[in-house]
Amino acid sequence: MDSSDFPRLVYLVILLTAVVGWLIAENRNSLGKTVRSLLAWGMIFIGVMAGYGLWGDIRKDIAPQQSVLEDGAGISVPRSADGHFHLTLQVNGIPVEFLVDTGATDMVLTRKDAVRVGLNPDTMPFLGRARTANGVVETAYGSVESVALGPFRFRDVDVAVNGGDMSGSLLGMSFLSRFGRLEISGNQLLLEP
Structure with missing residues (x-):
């Protein structure tokens, strides 16, 4: 990570904290359901990132090259x-x-x-x-x-x-x-x- 990436990371952490805080405040009566939803979306996000990270390895099988x-x-x-x-x-x-x-x-x-x-x-x-x-x-x-x-x-x-x-x-x-x-x-x- 270079020095120009650090401010972006801080911004994303603050944004994520604000969104999660709002979700918890809005859904405090059904906090268990909210946590399950957040975990499901977190797993989807991790799956997408893993797929993106592995694309270079699997691309050769999906779209073979010369x-x-x-x-x-x-x-x-x-x-x-x-x-x-x-x-x-x-x-x-x-x-x-x-x-x-x-x-x-x-x-x-x-x-x-x-x-x-x-x-x-x-x-x-x-x-x-x-x-x-x-x-x-x-x-x-x-x-x-x-x-x-x-x-x-x-x-x-x-x-x-x-x-x-x-x-x-x-x-x-x-x-x-x-x-x-x-x-x-x-x-x-x-x-x-």
């Missing part, structure tokens, strides 16, 4: 709850989440992700056109210094920046074809060199 195969032989990606495959790549050292899209030609960044990885969409010429599910959008082309996926590192990778609204960046075939093997089997996507 993993590197033994000896770095490839990347295994589980299908997410939305039915798609999602990969997190380090683009210029910044983690960017991509939706794997085998129907997309390019590695396409949203404007927001492009800025995060060091590109400036405001200075890029949006001369390209791409057909998407939302219609035709303008695209600008550039490159990023590095892209890493687990143990696999790539230099000077071409990217497209989408000029339209897009909920997330797309990982298309220009990047996926860098792997010797791309296989979707059941609920797993496998990428191998």
Whole structure:
């Protein structure tokens, strides 16, 4: 706990004391029932806090993530709850989440992700056109210094920046074809060199 947390803790203790005091004063005729209610709410609160504290440990079971195969032989990606495959790549050292899209030609960044990885969409010429599910959008082309996926590192990778609204960046075939093997089997996507 650092020094800025102590005043918050004091405030919360005072607030809790005031609330508990008010509850006892209001319910002094049925104090046993009030105590039982307070204990029940206290247990609910403790349960929520325990669940929040354990989330990091159980998240891997509930929402599995990409993993590197033994000896770095490839990347295994589980299908997410939305039915798609999602990969997190380090683009210029910044983690960017991509939706794997085998129907997309390019590695396409949203404007927001492009800025995060060091590109400036405001200075890029949006001369390209791409057909998407939302219609035709303008695209600008550039490159990023590095892209890493687990143990696999790539230099000077071409990217497209989408000029339209897009909920997330797309990982298309220009990047996926860098792997010797791309296989979707059941609920797993496998990428191998």
